[in-house]
Amino acid sequence: MNRRHIISVLVENHFGVLARISSLIAGRGFNIDSLTVGETEDPTVSRMTIVTRGDEQIIEQITKQLNRLIDVIKVTDMTECAHVERELVLIKVAAPTAQTRTEVVQVVDVFRARVVDMSTATLTIEITGDSEKVDAFIEMIEPFGIKEMARTGSVAMGRERNGRASRGAETRVA
Amino acid sequence: MADSGTVKTADNRAFWRRDMEGKECTGAEILVECIIREGVDLMFGYPGGVVLKVFDELYARRDQIRVVLPRHEQAGVHAADGWAKVTGKVGTVFVTSGPGVTNAVTGIATAQMDSVPLVVFTGQVSRDLIGSDAFQETDAIGVTRPIVKHSYMIERPQDIARIVRQAYYIASTGRPGVVLVDVPKNVTFEKAVFEWPETVSIRSYKPTTEGHPKSIQRLADAIAESKRPYLYVGGGVVMANASDHLLELVNKTNIPVTTTLMALGAFPGTHPLFAGMPGMHGSKLANICFQECDLVIAVGARFDDRVTGKLSAFAPKAKIAHVDIDPSSIKKTVKVDYPVVGDAHWVLRELNKVVKPRQPNEWNRMFAEMKETHWFRYRPSTEVMRPQYVIEKIYEMTKGDAIISTEVGQIQMWAAQFYKFDKPRRWLTSGGLGTMGYGFPAAIGAQFAAPDAMVIDIAGDGSIQMNIQELTTVVENRLPVKVVILNNGYLGMVRQWQEFFYDRHYSSSVIGGLPDFAKVADAFGAKGLTARTHDDVVPVLEEGLAHPGPVFMDFHINPEENVFPMVPAGKALDEMQEEEWA
Numbered sequence: 004m005n006r007r008h009i010i011s012v013l014v015e016n017h018f019g020v021l022a023r024i025s026s027l028i029a030g031r032g033f034n035i036d037s038l039t040v041g042e043t044e045d046p047t048v049s050r051m052t053i054v055t056r057g058d059e060q061i062i063e064q065i066t067k068q069l070n071r072l073i074d075v076i077k078v079t080d081m082t083e084c085a086h087v088e089r090e091l092v093l094i095k096v097a098a099p100t101a102q103t104r105t106e107v108v109q110v111v112d113v114f115r116a117r118v119v120d121m122s123t124a125t126l127t128i129e130i131t132g133d134s135e136k137v138d139a140f141i142e143m144i145e146p147f148g149i150k151e152m153a154r155t156g157s158v159a160m161g162r163e164r165n166g167r168a169s170r171g172a173e174t175r176v177a
Numbered sequence: 178m179a180d181s182g183t184v185k186t187a188d189n190r191a192f193w194r195r196d197m198e199g200k201e202c203t204g205a206e207i208l209v210e211c212i213i214r215e216g217v218d219l220m221f222g223y224p225g226g227v228v229l230k231v232f233d234e235l236y237a238r239r240d241q242i243r244v245v246l247p248r249h250e251q252a253g254v255h256a257a258d259g260w261a262k263v264t265g266k267v268g269t270v271f272v273t274s275g276p277g278v279t280n281a282v283t284g285i286a287t288a289q290m291d292s293v294p295l296v297v298f299t300g301q302v303s304r305d306l307i308g309s310d311a312f313q314e315t316d317a318i319g320v321t322r323p324i325v326k327h328s329y330m331i332e333r334p335q336d337i338a339r340i341v342r343q344a345y346y347i348a349s350t351g352r353p354g355v356v357l358v359d360v361p362k363n364v365t366f367e368k369a370v371f372e373w374p375e376t377v378s379i380r381s382y383k384p385t386t387e388g389h390p391k392s393i394q395r396l397a398d399a400i401a402e403s404k405r406p407y408l409y410v411g412g413g414v415v416m417a418n419a420s421d422h423l424l425e426l427v428n429k430t431n432i433p434v435t436t437t438l439m440a441l442g443a444f445p446g447t448h449p450l451f452a453g454m455p456g457m458h459g460s461k462l463a464n465i466c467f468q469e470c471d472l473v474i475a476v477g478a479r480f481d482d483r484v485t486g487k488l489s490a491f492a493p494k495a496k497i498a499h500v501d502i503d504p505s506s507i508k509k510t511v512k513v514d515y516p517v518v519g520d521a522h523w524v525l526r527e528l529n530k531v532v533k534p535r536q537p538n539e540w541n542r543m544f545a546e547m548k549e550t551h552w553f554r555y556r557p558s559t560e561v562m563r564p565q566y567v568i569e570k571i572y573e574m575t576k577g578d579a580i581i582s583t584e585v586g587q588i589q590m591w592a593a594q595f596y597k598f599d600k601p602r603r604w605l606t607s608g609g610l611g612t613m614g615y616g617f618p619a620a621i622g623a624q625f626a627a628p629d630a631m632v633i634d635i636a637g638d639g640s641i642q643m644n645i646q647e648l649t650t651v652v653e654n655r656l657p658v659k660v661v662i663l664n665n666g667y668l669g670m671v672r673q674w675q676e677f678f679y680d681r682h683y684s685s686s687v688i689g690g691l692p693d694f695a696k697v698a699d700a701f702g703a704k705g706l707t708a709r710t711h712d713d714v715v716p717v718l719e720e721g722l723a724h725p726g727p728v729f730m731d732f733h734i735n736p737e738e739n740v741f742p743m744v745p746a747g748k749a750l751d752e753m754q755e756e757e758w759a
Contacts, residue, residue: 014381067504070505076381
C-alpha cells in the first residue's frame, strides 16, 4: 500500500552530501514530495527530512540505500512513531477588492495563518502546519487565485512523553 | 602461483619513511608515503599535468612502489581490478585530471558493479581554478558520484593521511567497492606536518560483519526443515574468502550448489553437488533446481535479473534465505523469509557450528539424475570449429588451473560454461556492467599478481579491439599473458539476439575489416598464431600455451554459433531454449 512517509536522515555536515543524497534518489528512481536540509544542535551534523510515498518494499529500499551512503549517520522513518510535523508556506494570493481581502483574511484567521505582506492587488500569507492543514488551507485559498507559492517542505521530530523519546523505526542494521 | 585467496598484505614497514613523522612535508610526499603504508607495492598510473608532483615523488620512491603504465586509463583501472580479484587486496590507480578521469570512468563503474575494492586517485586542477573550466578540468566527484562507494576531495595537505586511510578502509570493508580520491594540484605542493593515524574510525560507517546469532539459528532451522534446499552462491563468497566454509557446509548437509557468474570457483566446479551457473545462459540443472527447490539459500548473491529470469515465476515453491553483507541487497527484488546481514565468511562459519547434518535424500537422487542430462552440452563436430570445443581443450591442457579472464558476450558465456573452476580468485569477468575490453587488461593485472600463473584472456574479435593497445603493456613488461580470440566476424551476442528476436537483421553486428590478429600481435612484438580449422585447435593451443611470452591465438570459429541454453529476457527459468540436435 502506498503511504506517505517522513524519513529523517542525520548526515555529516560536509560539502557534497546533499548532492550525494539527491543523486541517489534520482538515480534509483525514488519519488519524493519534498526534501529539506539544515543544521542540527551539533554543527557537524545536518538533518535531512525527506517526504516520500511508496509501499513497504520501496520505503525499505530507500532507507537501506540511504544508510549505505558513507556520510549517512542515521535514518529514521518518523511515520512509525508519534511525531510532530511542520511545514512553512508563503502564498501570494490575488485580492484586488476590499471584499476579497476580507474573505481571504477570514480564511487566514480560521487556519491561524498570518498575513505578512499586502499590496493593492495581493496578500502574502504565511502558514505553518502539518501537510493536512497546509493542503486544506491551499484548497480554501485557491479559488481566490494563487499568484505564487513557496513551500519549505516538511520537517519533523519525535514526540516525547515523561522525558522519554518516542523512537521511530531506526533502520541502521547492527 | 600465489596461493589464491590467502594472500596477506605484505608487511612493508621497512619501506616506511619514519623520518617524515612530525616533520613538514609536501602533499605529494605525504600522499605517496601513505599509499606505501597501506601496503601498496604496485599501482597502475598514467601521468598528466596536474599530477606531476606526485609522479615525481613516485620516481623518488620507485624502489618501494612500482608504477605500471597502461596505454589507456580505462585499461589501467581494469588491470587494478584484475589484480585486486586475484590478490584479495585493494587495487590502486592514479590518473590525471579531465580526460584521465573520464577515461577511467568505465573501469570504475565496472569494478563498483562487481564490488571490487579499488582506490582511484584522480588529479585535479588547483583549488583556485576549480569551477573555472580550466584546462583538463572535470568535476571528478560529480562525474563518478553514482558509480563509486565513496569519494573525497582533499582540500588541505594535513587531511591527506586521514583520507587515504579512510579510503582504503572503506574500499576493503563491508561490501567492497571503489573509493575515488580527488587531489587538487596545489595540495601536492603545499606543506603540512605528517602524522600517521594508527586507526581508522568513521562514525557513520560501521559495516555489519557479524551475522546475528538468532538469524543464523533461524537459517539453520530452516535448512533442517527443508526437503529440497538449494544453495545459491554469489561473488560475496569469493570476496569474503569463504569457500572453505561453504565446502564444509555442503559436506555436512549435502545441499546442491549453484554459483553465479561472479562466483565461479567459490565452490569446486568438479564437485558432484555443483549445479553449474544459473540464469539466462546457465545450466538447465541449475535453473530447474530453482524452480523445484523448497528453500533457496542465497549467500553473497543479489538476485540479478540475469539470474532470476521473470521474477514472479522465480523459485515458486521456495522460501528464501539471504545472507549478505549489504542490507540493501536483501529484499531489493525478492521477498526474503530468512535474512542474515553479515560477512559470508563469518556467517557460514557460525552456521556450520549450529546446522544439523543432513543425509542425501530423494532431492539428491533427483539432482544426480538430472546432472546426467541437464548439464551444458554441444554437438561435437570436426567439420566446423566449435568454440565450446576450444574452451574444453583449454580446460584440459591447463588442468583447470589457469587464471581465466574474459571479455563480454558469447565468449564469456562459453568460458563460464565449459571451464571448470575448482578454486576461487581464478576467474575474472565483468558480470554487472558487462564491459567489453575488460578481459585483456584484467589479465595484465592478474599476471602481475601471480607472475608464475598461466593467465588466459578469452576474447572475441569485437571485444579484443576495445583495449588491444595493451599489447604494448604486456610486451614492455614481459607478461606472458595468453589471449584466445574466438573469432566469428560478428559481435556474437548481439547477432544471436538479432537472430532470435529481430528477424536476423544483423544491424551493426557484422565486424568488417578485421585485421589479421596474429600479425597485429607480431607487429607489437608478441607471438601470433591462427587456427583456421577444427584440426588446428590443439596444435595452436599447444604451441601458444607453451610459449614463454605473450601470445594472441586467433581461432576462426563457426560464425553463427549460439549460446545455449538460453532463457529469453523476461521469461521464467524453466522456459529455456536449447540447442537443436538435428
